[in-house]
Amino acid sequence: MELVKELVKKAIPSLSSDKMDALMARLVELGVQCEDDMILVEAPDIQDTLPLIQCRRLVKAFQGDSQAAPQFRSPGPTSTPLPQSDDLPPTPPETLPAHTPSAHSPSCEPYSIPWHKMPSKLMDVLGEKKWVKSKERLQMVRIVVDDYLHKHPGRPGRSKLMEIAKNILENRVENIKRTSTPGKRRAEGGEGEVQRKKKSRNSDRYGCVEWDVAVEGTESRAELLSKRNELKSAFKTHDPQRETINDGTNVKVLKEEWPFLFEAAHLFDHASTLLGFSVQNKLAQALSKKEPGINNFLDTKGMKMGEGPEQLICGIVRYFKENPDHLFCKNEDSADAELSLPCTPCILIRGDHLFEIAVDQEVVNDHITSPIVALSYAFCLFYVCNIEYPKEMSLTLEFMQRVFFGINPDRGSKAEMKGKKQHHIPPKLSKLVTELKEFDWHM
Structure with missing residues (x-):
């Protein structure tokens, strides 16, 4: 087995001693006694002890594959051997x-x-x-x-x-290793299947005062099922909604034709279909991961901000020297103040936990109580209503788009055109992202 061990070292020079011992133990378990037996070993046989790529290299080395030989040996005395890392193998x-x-x-x-x-x-x-x-x-x-x-x-x-x-x-x-095949889904019975009634357990009823509610009469049950179907159909109107919006219908008419669209749940559902992900969940996850690093970076630039998502966005606005009034409007208590609102989506801050959202100088939602929901709602409106980023806030909004939401098209921009020369990514935005990464902040 010593000869086998030497051949393994030649095939995978950087293999650690622990993995070498585990591999040799596995080969002995398979019945390998000499180097000739290795011809019969296949990659799945040793996949539990080595990464798949290294398994294939090892098998090819013993099978005398001439095409794989350059990947096992250093190409010359001056070349640096390639580390056999699980994260970056040579291109097979x-x-x-x-x-x-x-x-x-x-x-x-x-x-x-x-x-x-x-x-x-x-x-x-x-x-x-x-x-x-x-x-x-x-x-x-x-x-x-x-x-x-x-x-x-x-x-x-x-x-x-x-x-x-x-x-x-x-x-x-x-x-x-990434696979495009979806995960296993739980098997579900068809609507026509007669399903057995599940027997309740004590833990199911624990703490409940009205757990088992019996629907009396066939008529009342049919009415409830009809209402359920109506609610389900409300979420299946994405296509006619897009048709109305894409025709250039203004927000006032849109509220009359699709009043429920501007409810937070329906707007997020529409945006999820439009963009392919949940905007609200994506923003919450991004802030929990990246907010501390951005705040620390802004502190080093003399831009110490308070806590909270709106303070973080204001710090980014301050870094880019943009105007936050095009996204946040504070202490707008009177109805006449709405006349001075921007046409683009903005957040009216009525208190610590009360926000209103306006677009086209029209308040479309006045009962939002979370700053993350308010930011997500305002961001969704830019895409749902086909609105460009205002030039006074374009860098901040594009930073949110690319860093928080991961929307990175190959070309084009949602910002208003400023001049003839257009960049795929604005230089100021690219500079901030690079500085954040150099600040040892993981994007």
Whole structure:
């Protein structure tokens, strides 16, 4: 077995002693006695002791796969061996995206990222899922560019650069292992199935004063079922609502035609269908994770703010030197004050726990009691009602869009056009995100 152990070390040089002992114990359990027996070992047999990628490398090494050999050995005395991290393996041939070149030119051939040329320090940082500093990022870019130009002389096009960038991300282990198949769903019976009545337990009734309510009479039951169906159908009107909104209908008419749309539950349901996620839940999760780091960063800039979501947003507004009055309006008690409201969605702060939401200078909801719900509601209105970000608050709103909600389209912007030159991501916003990451804040 010593020869087997030496061959394993050659195949996976960075394998720790603990994993080596566990692997050898597993091989003995499988009945391996010499190196010839390793030809019969398959990747699933040792998957419990090693990551899947390392299992495949080891199996290929013993099967004498000539194509896999360059991935097991250092390409030269000056090259840095690639760490066998579970988070960033070298790009194996089977994980390269399928690509059928339309021509025989080198630029049409698939390109393999030279992970073996990367510095060990960079690979360690990537393996530990830490933020890569700008100096190391530039070094990585130079290595990839030099390697590509050496193999494919000539200037690469934009599409080729995008393909290389996607190749770097898509061949990370966490992306390779990601599956698109949905999780197992609980089996449910059809509506026509006769289901047995569940027998209640004492714990089910515990603390309840009116647990088992009997619906008397068939007529009353039918009426209740009819009301239930009406409530269910109210959530199935997304398409006609979008048709009305996309025709440019103003908010006043929209309130008359779809009065329940501006109730928080219905608006969030509409936005969830429109955007593909729950805005309210996404904002709450993002704030709980990122609010302390942003506040600490703003403190270092001399912008100490109070606690709470609205104070955090005001701090970001202050950093960008924007006007918070286009999102927050305080002490607007009189009805005449609504005439001075912006046309874009804004939050009227009536007290510590009372908020109103207005759009098109029209109050659409006056009974919100949570600042997170108020922020989520106002943000939803920009997308539900097809409204651009006002230029006085565009950077703050786009920061919320990209950092808190994860909405990052490939091109375009929801901000008002300021000039001829447009950036995919505004430089000031990109600078803040970079500074936050350099501040050791995990986005």
